[in-house]
Amino acid sequence: MSECLLKAEHIQISFGNVHALKDVSLEIVPGEIHCLAGENGCGKSTLIKIISGVHQRNGGTIEFDRKKLEKITPIDAINMGIQVIYQDFSLFPNLTVAENLALNSELASGKKTISWKNVRKIAEEAIKKINMDIDLDEKVSRLSVAQKQMVAISRALMFNAKLIIMDEPTTALTKKEVDALFKIILKLKEQGIAILFISHKLNEVFEISDRFTIFRNGEMVATGSTGELDDKKFTYYMTGREFADKTFIPEKVTDTPIFELRNLSLEGSFENISLSLRGGEILGITGLLDSGRTELALSMFGLKPATSGEIIRNGKPVKITNPREAIASKIGYVPEDRLSEGLFLQRSIGDNIIISEIDSLKKKNGQFDLKKRDEEVDRWVKEFEIKTKNPENPATTLSGGNQQRIVLAKWLACNPDVLILNGPTVGVDIGSKHDIHAILQRLAQKGLGVIIISDDLPEVIQNCSRLLVIKEGSIVAEYDTQQVKEQMIIDAMM
């Protein structure tokens, strides 16, 4: 390699007895887009914190811009040209865009007072660099996630950044916004700025990066140019496991639909949605972030009751205006944001599993049947291979994938016939993702009707037998997943 902008070798760090990074290396050349990938807890965030001076390493060497660095402070890192854009953007929501952009330089100037004229000038220059069109007087709290990200990027650019580190920048963005972000990243690359892009989304890694590095359990497992990488290798590096690539083919499908929608509408969100689902089928619904897919999911479960249309179970119309009625009709729902909606994070794993079937765990006298509860908890922990030493530990102690399994277990505990999942693997490790997919397929083979709502196209293509595309509140296409190509779906979505 010609010359490195950043050369980190044999980095080690431990917190107490935990070796967060055992021995990792990372090399970034000027003007490249480098993707750092790895499952949660693999040490990628720790390495960023070492590079940006938040943590101090226990061993290894770091060279930046051909200078060997011993101890790095956050200020040193900024002065050398290293900028980190964290997931929360580190912006001040209560201040205006202009002030957010200018505060840094005003502070650095060492003056005691602020000149608002100067603030404006600095801010105008900053947004010019990425041709952003934004109201400088707007408060940051009123911006969309994508706009906030742009502000964070412009702020980073003000310090003659040579390396910009972006921590999972696409998490909360719509497809369009991701595209816009990638355009800007490419533009930065043209200016010779290196980008370290952290992601665990496969398609993004392929789309944007020149080279990649993958960590697993605090060790570097692979690095190279993205061209040499494919799906299978990527998954293997991330998880250390190999997965069979099988597209779901339903085996036992009921003759009649068990769940149907007829002209279901929710004012302002979706209109005249009709669909039918048979037992044993997995139906996919995909669409852009604002297409109405989430609202549809909420309406089917009674969280946002539909304003007109019919929901039909086993040929009979049912009224679903709240979740209780949905559960009574044997419909289960796994929400998009499992952390806020799906789990009582502070409660034990066991309690979380049995919460939705709590009514059936009564003795005859109405007393709570503790023995039966423990049996139920054991059953589900085993069935879903939830990795925990003790099911009485709080749900927060589990990894994202295992948390998702609890949410699944919770809903399956009340024996639904129809299970609706909204973005079932958002923010879940690749390994757990495969496990969850396997569970869903197994459930469908047992006769459950499953609806997966997701914008993760490989996910829906691999796991569903049929796929509906929703756009601006209406269904615009239906595909057989055995024949569909990703690009066809994207075209329909846009």
Added chain:
Amino acid sequence: MKKGIAALLCATMVLGLTACGSDTKETSGEKKAEASPASENQSQLASDEAVKKASDEGWEIAVVPKDSTNPWFVRMDTGVEEFADTTGVNCYQIDTGEIDATHQAQMVEDLIAQGVDAICVVPVDVESMDVVLKKAQDAGIVVIAHEGAELKNVDYDIEAFSNAGYGAFIMQNLAEAMGEEGVYTTMVASLTNGSHNEWADAAVEYQKENYPKMTLLEENPRVESNDNGDTAYNAAKELIKTYPDLKGILGTSSYDAPGVARAIQELGLQDKFFTTGTGMPADNAELLKSGVIKSLTLWDPAMSGQAMVSLACKVLAGESITAPLNLNVDGYTEMTEREGSKTVLEGQGWVTIDADNVDSFGF
């Protein structure tokens, strides 16, 4: 009992009238005499049989205040000393230091051990004191309390006045200032404060019976001061703005009248708008002297101290204690039993504080 109150009210009225004569010179002279511990009752006190006996027998009577450093109890000490001087009775107030319930109980234990003949106590904490007083009574010591109506192990508890009597007395002061005519309203710390509202109710009752030309402000018969001079001040200003006919505010809490007075001063309504109520002399000396407030009402701790000692003498001498009881101490000459209680005796121990006597109290 109703008759009793009526009799009491008549008595107060007479007292009030004598105290508030029309001739200012005479009044001031009389008041000065009343405010100083020494009075005509004093001579009768010395010739009282029980007191004489106490002096002859050398009975030891100890007075235990809440906090001997507090000016209120310094004033009480003055009264007790005066009692000793004029009668020769061996009575004294002990030094308790700062207010502290355990410490006070300890002092009483010491007095029991010393074998005094009577203990007069103003309890800090009723419950803990009651236990100690049981020991005193078991040891044959006479126990007299003041402001401790809930105490069980006492011979008698002396209260300076009944709530009804005091309310009527405040009204006399307001009526005098207002010339017995015009619209007035009442002010309390809060509508939930027990004694303040009893005083105010009694005051209104007394006005209806005795001052036909005065009327209670119907639209707003009672306002709150939250025991805060600033609130009283703002409320007074608002009342004056809203009701142009209003001429007086009857205060109850010690923050009421001074707060109202500030409003009177600022609005330039001296001699046009009046107020009175409970007030401590030293805190209000300036207001009284400037004439914004004509008079305030209070009870005199010196007299309470003397009344306790006097009663102790009577009990020690084996006199039968029956109402109306005369202790030969100003304000404690016609003491009555509180309804439903055998130990609590109520006097008419209120005093008027005005520009002339305000400096004589020492607190």
Added chain:
Amino acid sequence: MNKKLKSTFKSNEIYIFLIIIALGILVQIRSGQFFTGNNMVDLLSAMIVPGMFAVAEFLAIIAGGIDVSFPALASLSAYASTRILLDQNYDGNVILAFVIAMAIGALLGAVNGFLIGYLNLNAMIVTLGTSSVFQGFMQGALRAKQLSVIPSGMKEFGTNSFITATNKTNNLTSILPYTFIILLIVCAVMFFILRYTIFGRGIYAIGGNPVSAHTVGFNVKRTKFFMYIIIGMIAAAGGICRVCMMQQMHPTNMLGMEMNIIAGVVLGGVALTGGAGTLIGCILGTFLIILVQNSMILLGVPTTWSNVFVGIVIVVGVALSAYQSIRTEKTKKKLVKEAA
């Protein structure tokens, strides 16, 4: 609508202002006494001390903290300085009283600032604690009791008229004492500090996102420390104003004011979560509370119901401002949607 007008109507302040006007009209209809010179002067004069306390509380809340110790702090510093001047038989003007009180206030504020800023303890707990300590010190160590006579300079300052308003119909004359100027100065100085100094912007930044404030380069600890010193100084100045105006010093008289002051500040649209709110909103919210408290009799609300009425105004006001922020949030989402 032009942009400026639009943003005015998006703000919370305008609604509080409208509530104030509406209430004023109501009082005027009921009593005919609202829009009179003397009533206005009465209200402004009732606003002086709470107004200063509100500005102090505003600082604490903007930085994401809270201060419930300011009444005790103000009492202690005002008591101590009045006592010192009385003991010295001081008969000069009021400036020395302010200097001594504010110095003590700064010292006491520094205690809060050290505990909250440097030791990073919870502001609510710290100020609850120091509030008891300040009270205890005043009542125990200083054996504070009412001071019914205050130095002549202070008395003059508190009673001499800055503005005099006479109502021609009933001949009532109200005066606005010079202490009002202190309130104006406090507001002006704090406005400047919050808007035009790095320190002031730091207070906002810390309230918005303390972690980012640190990474951007603010000295978060020192900023908080100095902020609580300033809070102490403002509170102490408020305490002296109160003593001057009342012409006496009650050691316990100001205690318990904190809740209504906090309610007023929040009513003015200042978020308890920190970062959001304006000085104008804070003053308007406090004024609304003062107005309601001092209009119950004029409105003819029976004393039994006045607390209920004050409570209702606070709840309605806070609900309105919450509704207002939800509404702007919604229009914002709509706009984003349309733009997408």
